[in-house]
Amino acid sequence: MIALLRPFAFALSCVALAALAAPAQAQDFPSRPITIIVGYPPGGGPDIGARMLGEKLAARLHQPVIVENRAGVSGMIGAGAVARAPADGYTLLFAPNTFLIAPHVLPKGTNINLDVLHDFAPVIAPSKGAMIMVAHPSLGVHNAKELVALLKKQPGLAYATPGSGSPMHIAGELFKKSADVNMLHVPYKGVAPALADVVGGHVKITYAAIGVVAPHIAAGRLVALGAAEKERSPLMPELPTLAEQGFPNTATGAWYGVFAPKGTPAAVVDKLNKEFNAALQMPDTVAKLKNQWEVPLGGSPEDLARMAKAEYEDYGKIIKAFNISAD
Known part of the structure; x- marks a missing residue:
């Protein structure tokens, strides 16, 4: 009887040791550099x-x-490296929310086997920016309503994006549907060439992160038409959203997330979350983020998990509905 109980007692002791190990691991973390x-x-x-x-x-x-x-494959090379790393908190992924779009738009032949919702442990969403629609001044429009009025008269005006399947492409398709207008999508190989052609007036419309186009707006080289966000950005509070101008279901959003490999101890994730939150509350961090056209977010790992799940599912539906794919 005693012999039979020994394996059971050993199993119980292992469970107890594991329970004690988690807080100890968090207490000792980190004991070496983090990547x-x-x-x-x-x-x-x-x-x-x-x-x-x-x-x-x-x-x-x-x-x-x-x-x-x-770099590579819409950020998925880096994401894959983190997913395969030891789940100890010493390897983290810093990614824009396009991380949640890529699996939906990448070609089926792409050798990236990742489940972005289940292969990672969410840590924190540090900050967010804003996606805005801009136009070349020669187009003669000053907001989204005026653009729609022009498109009713001149359907087929082109809008530039950094590539097919990009958030900017998705934003354009959402706007086309909401406003019931026809625009021609012109994909480029990256933000820089797309923006250069719009600033040069070769293509008249584009979507971009607020920090990318803000200097051009200030210099009069571009006109801000509306924010493709759920609410106005505190970085440009005078700019109304596209929804405020009568075009609902056009929000895309732009934010960053920090993720650890799946299986990273909860105590380690919580410690990282606590320290990131503390750093985000420092005045000089807030100032630096503002200079980068970002505002601090913060919150819990659960907050990031909810954001990621909601966006992954929403983007999946949108991409399927519009039959969007990457180049």
């Missing part, structure tokens, strides 16, 4: 945001935070 992987090239928005917050996190945790760029 934040960005799935985009150096110098872009994700890279700048990751480096700024990585610097704050390093100061708070007293350990180096290294930002590593692994």
Whole structure:
């Protein structure tokens, strides 16, 4: 009888040790450098945001935070590297919410086998920007209503995007449906060439992150027509949303998320979340984010999980309805 009970007692002791190990692991964490992987090239928005917050996190945790760029396949190369990393909190993903769009639009032959909702442990949504619709001044419109009036007379005006399947492409298709207008989608290979052609007047309309077009708006090279957001951005509060102008169901949103590999101990995730939240409340962090045309978000891992699930499902429906795919 005693011999039979020994395996059961051993199993119970293992469970007890595991329960004690989690808080101890969080207490000792981190004991070595943390790596934040960005799935985009150096110098872009994700890279700048990751480096700024990585610097704050390093100061708070007293350990180096290294930002590593692994660009390719709409950010999925970097995401895959994090998903395969040990689930110990020492490898994190810093990604824009396009991370949730890519699986829906990538060609079926793409060798990226990721489940973005289940292969990662959400940590925090650090900040958000805004997506806005802009036009070249020569078009002679000053808001979305005036653009729609023009499109009724001149259907087929072109709008530029960084590529098929991009958030800007999705925003354009949503606007076309809501406003019942016809616009021609012209995909480019990246934000820079698309924006250059709109600033040059070769294509008259585009969607872009607020930080990308704000200098051109201030200089009079572009006209802001409306925000493709659920609410006005505090970064440009005078600009009404497209919905406010009578075109509902046109919001896309632009925000960043930090994720750890699936299975990362909850205590470690909570500690990272706590330190990120503290860094986001620092006045100089808020100021730096504002300079990058971002506003702090923060919140719990559960908040990010809810945001990610809702957007993944919403984008999936939109992309299927409009038959959108990447280049």
